[in-house]
Amino acid sequence: xxxxxxxxxxxxxxxxxxxxxxxxxxxxxxxxxxxxxxxxxxxxxxxxxxxxxxxxxxxxxxxxxxxxxxxxxxxxxxxxxxxxxxxxxxxxxxxxxxxxxxxxxxxxxxxxxxxxxxxxxxxxxxxxxxxxxxxxxxxxxxxxxxxxxxxxxxxxxxxxxxxxxxxxxxxxxxxxxxxxxxxxxxxxxxxxxxxxxxxxxxxxxxxxxxxxxxxxxxxxxxxxxxxxxxxxxxxxxxxxxxxxxxxxxxxxxxxxxxxxxxxxxxxxxxxxxxxxxxxxxxxxxxxxxxxxxxxxxxxxxxxxxxxxxxxxxxxxxxxxxxxxxxxxxxxxxxxxxxxxxxxxxxxxxxxxxxxxxxxxxxxxxxxxxxxxxxxxxxxxxxxxxxxxxxxxxxxxxxxxxxxxxxxxxxxxxxxxxxxxxxxxxxx
Amino acid sequence: xxxxxxxxxxxxxxxxxxxxxxxxxxxxxxxxxxxxxxxxxxxxxxxxxxxxxxxxxxxxxxxxxxxxxxxxxxxxxxxxxxxxxxxxxxxxxxxxxxxxxxxxxxxxxxxxxxxxxxxxxxxxxxxxxxxxxxxxxxxxxxxxxxxxxxxxxxxxxxxxxxxxxxxxxxxxxxxxxxxxxxxxxxxxxxxxxxxxxxxxxxxxxxxxxxxxxxxxxxxxxxxxxxxxxxxxxxxxxxxxxxxxxxxxxxxxxxxxxxxxxxxxxxxxxxxxxxxxxxxxxxxxxxxxxxxxxxxxxxxxxxxxxxxxxxxxxxxxxxxxxxxxxxxxxxxxxxxxxxxxxxxxxxxxxxxxxxxxxxxxxxxxxxxxxxxxxxxxxxxxxxxxxxxxxxxxxxxxxxxxxxxxxxxxxxxxxxxxxxxxxxxxxxx
Numbered sequence: 001x002x003x004x005x006x007x008x009x010x011x012x013x014x015x016x017x018x019x020x021x022x023x024x025x026x027x028x029x030x031x032x033x034x035x036x037x038x039x040x041x042x043x044x045x046x047x048x049x050x051x052x053x054x055x056x057x058x059x060x061x062x063x064x065x066x067x068x069x070x071x072x073x074x075x076x077x078x079x080x081x082x083x084x085x086x087x088x089x090x091x092x093x094x095x096x097x098x099x100x101x102x103x104x105x106x107x108x109x110x111x112x113x114x115x116x117x118x119x120x121x122x123x124x125x126x127x128x129x130x131x132x133x134x135x136x137x138x139x140x141x142x143x144x145x146x147x148x149x150x151x152x153x154x155x156x157x158x159x160x161x162x163x164x165x166x167x168x169x170x171x172x173x174x175x176x177x178x179x180x181x182x183x184x185x186x187x188x189x190x191x192x193x194x195x196x197x198x199x200x201x202x203x204x205x206x207x208x209x210x211x212x213x214x215x216x217x218x219x220x221x222x223x224x225x226x227x228x229x230x231x232x233x234x235x236x237x238x239x240x241x242x243x244x245x246x247x248x249x250x251x252x253x254x255x256x257x258x259x260x261x262x263x264x265x266x267x268x269x270x271x272x273x274x275x276x277x278x279x280x281x282x283x284x285x286x287x288x289x290x291x292x293x294x295x296x297x298x299x300x301x302x303x304x305x306x307x308x309x310x311x312x313x314x315x316x317x318x319x320x321x322x323x324x325x326x327x328x329x330x331x332x333x334x335x336x337x338x339x340x341x342x343x344x345x346x347x348x349x350x351x352x353x354x355x356x357x358x359x360x361x362x363x364x365x366x367x368x369x370x371x372x373x374x375x376x377x378x379x380x381x382x383x384x385x386x387x388x389x390x391x392x393x394x395x396x397x398x399x400x401x402x403x404x405x406x407x408x409x410x411x412x413x414x415x416x417x418x419x420x421x422x423x424x425x426x427x
Numbered sequence: 428x429x430x431x432x433x434x435x436x437x438x439x440x441x442x443x444x445x446x447x448x449x450x451x452x453x454x455x456x457x458x459x460x461x462x463x464x465x466x467x468x469x470x471x472x473x474x475x476x477x478x479x480x481x482x483x484x485x486x487x488x489x490x491x492x493x494x495x496x497x498x499x500x501x502x503x504x505x506x507x508x509x510x511x512x513x514x515x516x517x518x519x520x521x522x523x524x525x526x527x528x529x530x531x532x533x534x535x536x537x538x539x540x541x542x543x544x545x546x547x548x549x550x551x552x553x554x555x556x557x558x559x560x561x562x563x564x565x566x567x568x569x570x571x572x573x574x575x576x577x578x579x580x581x582x583x584x585x586x587x588x589x590x591x592x593x594x595x596x597x598x599x600x601x602x603x604x605x606x607x608x609x610x611x612x613x614x615x616x617x618x619x620x621x622x623x624x625x626x627x628x629x630x631x632x633x634x635x636x637x638x639x640x641x642x643x644x645x646x647x648x649x650x651x652x653x654x655x656x657x658x659x660x661x662x663x664x665x666x667x668x669x670x671x672x673x674x675x676x677x678x679x680x681x682x683x684x685x686x687x688x689x690x691x692x693x694x695x696x697x698x699x700x701x702x703x704x705x706x707x708x709x710x711x712x713x714x715x716x717x718x719x720x721x722x723x724x725x726x727x728x729x730x731x732x733x734x735x736x737x738x739x740x741x742x743x744x745x746x747x748x749x750x751x752x753x754x755x756x757x758x759x760x761x762x763x764x765x766x767x768x769x770x771x772x773x774x775x776x777x778x779x780x781x782x783x784x785x786x787x788x789x790x791x792x793x794x795x796x797x798x799x800x801x802x803x804x805x806x807x808x809x810x811x812x813x814x815x816x817x818x819x820x821x822x823x824x825x826x827x828x829x830x831x832x833x834x835x836x837x838x839x840x841x842x843x844x845x846x847x848x849x850x851x852x853x854x
Contacts, residue, residue, distance in 0.1 A: 026444070
C-alpha cells in the first residue's frame with residue numbers, strides 16, 4: 001500500500017549547484033495531486049557511501065522511493081549498483097533494452113559504445129520500465145523491509161525522458177496501489193486580476209474541506225487555483241464538475257483559462273477563431289507583449305506587428321501622437337496611449353490595437369509620474385478604453401504585470417467583456 | 428573546522444510542489460565556490476517529527492547545517508523550537524530584534540501583530556544574525572556532537588532576504604573557519620558562439636587541475652566558465668589573474684563579459700558610453716530583442732525603437748522592403764533582412780540597426796526554408812553585415828538563440844570586431 005514517498009535526487013551536478021533540481025519539484029507536485037504524502041526529498045552527490053546512506057534512509061521511511069538520475073553509462077552513475085549491493089541482488093542483462101539502445105544509436109548512424117550496455121543491467125527482482133525517448137530504461141523493484149515493503153522506482157534524470165515515464169508508467173501504478181479504490185480528479189483555474197489572498201477569500205466557504213482539496217499557486221503575474229476531488233472513478237469527475245460550476249459562478253470573471261494554458265495561448269485561439277487582426281504599440285514594456293504573443297505557434301494568423309516606440313520622436317513620427325499631447329500630458333498619459341493605440345491600428349490596418357506607456361524604473365520617476373505609473377489603451381472601431389495604473393515592483397515585474405494587463409484587455413475585448421474593471425486595481 | 432555541509436530546506440510549500448526550492452541550488456553553488464563539501468540536501472515539510480529527524484540527521488553528518496525557511500511568525504514555523512528541543516536549550520527574547528521589527532512595521536504605518544514576537548525568540552546559545560531586509564532575523568549556534576561540532580545556521584526562506592544574509596554574514600564566517608588559511612579566488616567568463624564541449628576542449632591543457640578548479644555552466648543560450656584558485660590571500664588573486672590572461676588569450680573572442688553580467692547589460696554600457704543610437708526590426712523574434720534590451724535600466728539612453736513587422740505588409744509599408752525582394756527572395760532571406768535593417772535605421776534616425784527574419788516553427792517550414800532558417804542583418808553607415816543561419820530547437824529556443832546572435836552582433840559592432848564569424852556557426 002503506497003501512502004508515503006521519498007524523492008531521491010542524485011548527482012554531483014546538483015550538489016555543486018551546477019544544475020537546479022526541477023525534477024523534485026515536478027514529482028512533489030504530482031504526488032500531491034494523487035494524494036501521496038511526500039515525507040522527504042534527499043539529495044546527495046555521486047559518492048558511494050552517501051548514495052548507500054540515502055537509499056537505506058529512504059527505504060526505511062517510505063512505501064515508494066522515487067529516484068531520478070545516476071543511471072547513465074559512465075563510471076559516476078552508481079544508482080543501479082548501489083541498489084543491488086544494498087539489497088543483495090545480482091545484476092542481469094535485459095536483452096530487449098540492449099536491442100532498443102542499439103537501434104537508437106543506429107537511427108543516428110552511430111555504433112553503440114560498449115559502456116552503454118551498463119544501462120541494460122538491472123537487479124534480478126526488478127521490472128524494467130521502457131524509455132522510448134532515451135537510452136536509459138528505468139526500473140521498479142519491491143524491497144521487503146522490517147514492517148513494510150519499499151517500492152523503488154528508478155528513472156532517468158533528463159526531465160524530457162523522466163516526465164513521460166512517470167506520467168505513463170508510474171502514476172497509474174501508484175494509483176492502483178494507493179490502498180484506495182478512489183481516484184483524484186483535478187482541475188486548475190488560471191486567473192488574473194485578483195490576488196492570491198483575494199481569491200482565497202472569494203472562494204472561502206464555497207468548497208468544504210471534506211468535499212475537495214483546494215490549493216493556490218502564485219507564479220507572477222498569474223494566480224492559479226487547483227481543486228482536487230477524491231472519490232470513486234466516475235463519481236469523482238462528476239463531483240469535480242459540480243464544484244467547478246460553483247467556482248465559475250463565484251469568481252468566473254477572473255478565470256481566463258481552465259487547465260495548463262497561458263494567457264497568450266487563449267488569445268491566439270480567440271483571435272484566430274474570430275479572425276481579428278491585432279496591432280501593438282509599446283513603450284515601457286519594450287517588446288515584451290509582442291514577444292509573448294509570438295511565443296505561441298500560429299500567432300502569425302492574427303498578429304500584424306508591434307511598434308516599440310521608445311523615443312518620443314517615434315511616438316509622433318510613426319504613430320502620429322500629437323506634439324501637443326506629448327507637451328501637455330507627457331508620454332506617460334492616457335492621452336498619449338490612446339493616440340498610440342489609434343495610430344498603431346491605422347498603421348497596421350488592424351481591427352484592434354493595444355498600447356502601453358509608463359515608468360518601469362528604477363530611475364525616471366517624477367512626483368506626478370512615480371515609478372510604476374503605467375497607462376494602457378485599447379482601440380477598435382467600436383470599443384475604446386484607457387486607464388492609468390499605479391503598479392509596484394521592480395522593472396521586470398512592472399513590465400510583466402503591464403503586459404499581463406494588456407493581454408487580459410485583449411482577451412476581454414474578443415469576448416465582448418467589460419475592460420479595465422478588474423478587482424486587483426479597484427480601490 | 429568547517430569542511431562538510433548539509434542544506435536543510437523546510438516547508439510544506441516545497442514538499443507539495445507549490446514552490447521550487449531555488450535556495451538549495453544557490454547555496455550549493457556558493458558552497459562549491461568556497462570549497463565546502465555539500466554532503467546532502469534534506470527537504471521535509473512542516474511536521475514536528477520530520478523536522479526533528481532532519482535536524483538530527485544533518486547535525487550528525489555535517490560541520491555546518493544551513494537551513495532556510497521555517498522562522499516566520501505563524502504556527503507552522505517550527506524551526507527554532509525544533510532546534511531548542513533537540514539541543515535542550517531554553518528560548519530567550521532578543522530585544523534589539525523586537526525593536527527592529529516594531530520599526531519595520533511603523534515605517535509602513537502598521538502596528539506589529541503580537542505573533543511577530545515569536546521571530547525574536549532564540550535558543551540561549553545562539554548568536555543573532557540581523558536581517559535588514561525583513562522581519563525574521565537569522566541565527567548561528569554551535570552544537571557539540573560526539574566527535575565534532577555542528578554549527579547550525581538558520582536563515583529566512585525568502586531569497587531576497589536570505590542571499591544578502593548568507594553573502595555578508597555567513598560566507599566570511601565560513602571562510603574564517605574553513606580550517607585552512609587559504610581562500611578561493613573566483614572569476615566567471617560569460618561566452619557566446621561556442622558550445623560547452625567546444626569551450627571545454629578549447630581550454631583543455633590550459634589550466635592544470637592542481638592550478639585551479641574549472642567549471643562550466645550552460646544556461647541557454649549562454650555558456651559560462653568559472654575558474655577557482657585556492658591559495659593564500661593576495662597570492663590567490665594574483666594567480667587567478669595570471670590564469671585569466673591565459674583564458675583570454677585562448678578563447679577571448681567568445682568572452683563577452685567577466686562576472687555576472689548579461690549580454691544586454693554589456694550592450695547598454697557600450698552603447699551609452701559610445702553614444703550610439705540603436706533601432707531594431709524584428710520578424711521571427713517577435714519583440715524579444717527589444718524586450719531584452721529594455722530589461723536594462725538606462726536603455727532609453729540609446730534605444731530608439733523596435734519595428735516588429737510580422738506581416739509582409741508592414742515590412743514593406745513601414746521599413747520599405749521592396750515588393751520584388753519579398754516576391755523573389757521571400758521574407759526569410761538575407762535580401763529582406765538587409766532592407767529591414769536599413770529601413771529601420773532610416774525610420775528611427777539611428778546610427779545602427781539590427782534585423783531578424785526566420786521560421787521559428789513548429790509549422791511554416793518549407794524545403795528551401797526549413798524550421799530554424801533565420802536571417803540576421805546589421806546596418807550602419809560604415810558596416811553592413813548579413814547572414815543566413817540554420818538553427819535547431821523548438822520555437823522558444825530559436826527565438827532566444829536568434830536574439831542572442833543579434834545582440835552579439837551589436838556588441839561586436841560597437842567594439843569594432845568582425846561580425847558573424849563565431850565558431851558555433853562555422854562549418
